[in-house]
Amino acid sequence: MNWLNGIQADIRRKEPLALHTSFHIGGPAELFVQPRDVRALQRFLARCVRRRIPVRVIGAGSNILVGDRGVKGAVICLSAPAFGRIRRNRGGLSVGAGLRLNRLIGYCMPRGLSGAEYLAGIPGTIGGAVKTNAGVAVKHDRRVSNHWIGDLVESLTIMDYNGAIKRLRRPDLRFGYRCSCLPAGIILAVSLRLSARTPGAIRRTVAELMSRRSRTQAAHQPSAGCVFKNPPQQGAGALIDRCGLKGARCGDACVSPLHANFIVNLGQARAVDVLALMRRARAAVKKKFHLALEPEIHIWE
Numbered sequence: 237m238n239w240l241n242g243i244q245a246d247i248r249r250k251e252p253l254a255l256h257t258s259f260h261i262g263g264p265a266e267l268f269v270q271p272r273d274v275r276a277l278q279r280f281l282a283r284c285v286r287r288r289i290p291v292r293v294i295g296a297g298s299n300i301l302v303g304d305r306g307v308k309g310a311v312i313c314l315s316a317p318a319f320g321r322i323r324r325n326r327g328g329l330s331v332g333a334g335l336r337l338n339r340l341i342g343y344c345m346p347r348g349l350s351g352a353e354y355l356a357g358i359p360g361t362i363g364g365a366v367k368t369n370a371g372v373a374v375k376h377d378r379r380v381s382n383h384w385i386g387d388l389v390e391s392l393t394i395m396d397y398n399g400a401i402k403r404l405r406r407p408d409l410r411f412g413y414r415c416s417c418l419p420a421g422i423i424l425a426v427s428l429r430l431s432a433r434t435p436g437a438i439r440r441t442v443a444e445l446m447s448r449r450s451r452t453q454a455a456h457q458p459s460a461g462c463v464f465k466n467p468p469q470q471g472a473g474a475l476i477d478r479c480g481l482k483g484a485r486c487g488d489a490c491v492s493p494l495h496a497n498f499i500v501n502l503g504q505a506r507a508v509d510v511l512a513l514m515r516r517a518r519a520a521v522k523k524k525f526h527l528a529l530e531p532e533i534h535i536w537e
């Protein structure tokens with residue numbers, strides 16, 4: 237492919253996205269591109285613009301269901317070291333979008349930097365987490381507090397699909413439940429505002445959250461986490477459970493018997509199986525509770 241000559245990137249054709257999603261499901265990307273640095277990403281995007289090639293970005297692929305026929309165009313993955321750096325700044329950290337959340341927590345814990353520990357066990361990257369405003373609700377003394385990554389974001393750097401880089405500051409940013417209102421583009425780096433806490437207290441929070449996950453989630457089976465968003469004041473999992481769907485199957489896709497808002501891949505599940513199970517759960521909840529469940533996972537077809 238001559239048009240890609242000179243671009244510093246690992247570029248693969250017809251790369252199965254099943255290899256890059258936590259569901260282990262998904263057909264090929266026409267091009268799977270891991271640029272070496274920001275400059276290489278800019279050069280690649282410029283050529284895509286010229287050729288009208290559609291571009292998407294994937295993080296750890298832990299919140300995406302990719303269709304069995306794959307996707308057209310290029311899928312960009314910021315897995316190169318240049319996109320995974322951490323730097324201290326005033327009041328917090330500047331973190332590359334490709335960094336995994338567990339690495340961030342591992343950096344913060346011994347330094348007594350608090351805020352990110354609530355993301356323990358979420359298998360994403362910083363970029364994916366900010367885009368989806370990942371987080372958890374923690375119950376303490378019958379009170380529930382939400383810990384979303386959006387609350388920690390002080391500013392971020394984003395590249396649009398023409399290669400132009402923009403810095404967005406706190407007043408320009410808006411986050412909601414599992415969503416962010418960001419312009420189209422690729423998040424490159426994020427500044428996080430963190431507070432001080434003892435390493436021991438951070439460690440205890442991480443241990444509590446990890447233990448809760450292992451009791452309540454099918455973390456050892458391929459999935460994309462919660463499939464549906466929770467409707468106001470309700471848990472989507474509890475609603476699906478009350479429809480009797482725990483353990484329901486379509487091919488190798490199965491509603492987790494542990495957590496009904498997780499669909500797990502028992503081995504050879506295809507995207508069509510997951511989608512069929514999602515339709516079934518949605519229809520059952522609609523019929524019984526008159527509530528329309530909205531997907532939390534991002535569906536790429």
Ligand SMILES: Cc1cc2nc3c(=O)[nH]c(=O)nc-3n(C[C@H](O)[C@H](O)[C@H](O)COP(=O)(O)OP(=O)(O)OC[C@H]3O[C@@H](n4cnc5c(N)ncnc54)[C@H](O)[C@@H]3O)c2cc1C
Binds near residue numbers: 365371459
């Ligand atoms: C076992 C399990 C447990 C989970 N638990 C939770 C949980 O408790 N709370 C929670 O919120 N989520 C949870 N998730 C879902 C998921 O891990 C999070 O949404 C995570 O933050 C997604 O990050 P990612 O890097 O995998 O993003 P991906 O899945 O790769 O992408 C998600 C979206 O973000 C976009 N994106 C990715 N990187 C960038 C970037 N650099 N710039 C712009 N857009 C980008 C993608 O295009 C896509 O639209 C869980 C998933 C699993 C498998």
